[in-house]
Amino acid sequence: MAGSRSEVDLVLSYEKTLAMYELLRREASKSSTNFPLLRSLSDECLARVKYIGEIDVDSTRATVLEILKKSIQHVNDCLNNNSEESWQNEDSKQKYLPNSMDFDQQTDSESTHKSYSYSNEQSNTSDGQLNTRMRAVEDTIIRNCNVTFDDVVGLVEAKRTLHEAIVMPTRFPQLFTGNRKPWRRILLYGPPGTGKSRLAMAVAGQIKTSFYSVSSSDMLSCWFGESEKLIRDLFAHSRSRKETAVIFMDEIDGLCRRRNSTEQEATRRIKTELLLQMDNIAQTHAGPNKENNEDVIIICATNSPWEIDPAFLRRFQKRIYIPLPDKSCRRSILELHCNKTECELTEAEWEILGENTEGFSGSDLANLANAALFEPIRDLESATHFVETTDKKYRHCSVEEKNAIKCALSEIPSFLVLARKLEFKDFERCLVTNKATISRDDMENFERFTAKFGQLGR
Incomplete structure (x- = not known):
């Protein structure tokens, strides 16, 4: 048998x-x-x-x-x-x-x-x-991205590093010859919602080249051996481009966790293949149409850098910490999310919001701003007074406002209804229920890791 x-x-x-x-x-x-x-x-x-x-x-x-x-x-x-x-x-x-x-x-x-x-x-x-693998690789390419570095608040050092590593070699290839070589393997790490993926999108918007946006789930397959082939095909496809290609891999810790004796053989083979491809980035030189620049740059992002296997960590030439926004950045982020809505907040009130949101990530601030923008909508249901605007529409107002008309929301045609302006009290209400999602213990872990292995990207 x-x-x-x-x-x-x-x-x-x-x-x-x-x-x-x-x-x-x-x-x-x-x-x-x-x-x-x-x-x-x-x-x-x-x-x-x-x-x-x-x-x-x-x-x-x-x-x-x-x-x-x-x-x-x-x-x-x-x-x-x-x-x-x-x-x-x-x-x-x-x-x-x-x-x-x-x-x-x-x-x-x-x-x-x-x-x-x-x-x-x-x-x-x-x-x-x-x-199927080729279609999956093609689907990861980002085209016509409109995000630029100007759309990312703060993170001056991180933007400078990415500009030096990717934008400058693309625009001025004659400057990066001989031993002056751009960084080709970069790790962005930090708390969730601090702008790591946004930075990668900004890179796509800054350069006119092939940009592959890949998550760890895109590289995994239920078929034995297909995951390694997919990784190999991804890098082969990027090398086949005439211009320099950028591969962005989000949540890289999902693929590169520390190896141990109990992990499955398929998982180990995936890690081995990715390690080999990262080594090839360092060894493979571009063709004659690309001057002397390397043809592939890889940017990875993670929320748990301490879980990455040391073999992978060593291969990243730059490990940049993307921290929580400081006071001025927090204010700028809130203003950015509210800039298309009429507001009645003063400079002093924006400053207070910047102070009261300490510990908030960019994602937390976006949720706070969105919640505050809904407050005028909630007030419409209980509104009893409206005022007619210059364009013959009706906006919710207080009883004391001049020319206020007493009526219910149902008495006004829906297409003529306007919400009131955004006020400081809307943020005060939302701050009661919207809290920071990053704990102090998590921040201490990032700070210890940065002291040993990384650099600050603020």
Whole structure:
């Protein structure tokens, strides 16, 4: 029974290898070949063939396997020794990649014949999985982003670092030659809601280049081995761009937690693949169209930097702490969220709000402002007096206001109703129920981590 199971596994290995080879042939025959993806397929196909050669002792199949191995090895050598332009030659493709039917005709082995006949279905499945991964990668690209650094309040040091690492090399590539190289692996960490993702979006708005916005969930698949391939395809796709590409990975701690002896093999393989790709960023240099700049920059964000594995932490050249906003920033954030609404707050009242919201994150302040904006709407239901505006509409007012008209909300046509202006008392009411979500203990953890490993981005 055990021997039968081993034979089934061996045949399946043949099927998968031939399916991979067919996929390699189809990708190479395309008019616009993805050269990095072609290399990846070639390397994986060669590794499969070598593995089968170590475990299969059948002499008949060994003959076919040796032919296949030589063909793929030749392809692999040609890919490493030839440029992308020379590979586009149709004669080269035909020479380097013979049809897999040739391998089937050289043996009458029943198992090998079955393996090839089934490979058409398997190759279709593999091709479909590749297309699915490519679509998933394409979906992460952000186009026409309107957010810029001017839309991010405060965080001067963080914006300066990102400007130096990404914007300057993109605009002035001639300045970053020789040993002057921009930072290519950056970690943004801090409490939730402090603007890490917003900063990454601002990068997309500042530069005219490929920007991949990826979360840890985008890189995980329920199929065994697909997560590693998805990570590999993401970086291969980014390297295939003519311009410098930026990959932003949010909640990176979901993929890069500390390794231990009890974690699953699939999880360990995902981490290993991501580590290899991050190393390749440091080693891979751009092509001739990109001067001497590296072709991929990765920005990661996390709320729990102390949970990241040290191997990943070491690979980040810049670890920038995105702290809670200070008093002036808190005031600016509140004003930003209320700037499209009529307000009756004085300068002194805005200052008081900046003081009373200590410990609030940017997200907390956005929720506070939104709650305050709803207060005039709530007052409409119990309103008893309205005043007519210059454009013949009716706004809720107090009893003492001049020209106030006593009537109920239901007596006024809905399209003529206006809410009153935003007042300081609206924020006072909301501060009773809207509290800061970041505790002092959490802040102490971030401060200790920054003292050891990071830099302040304020």
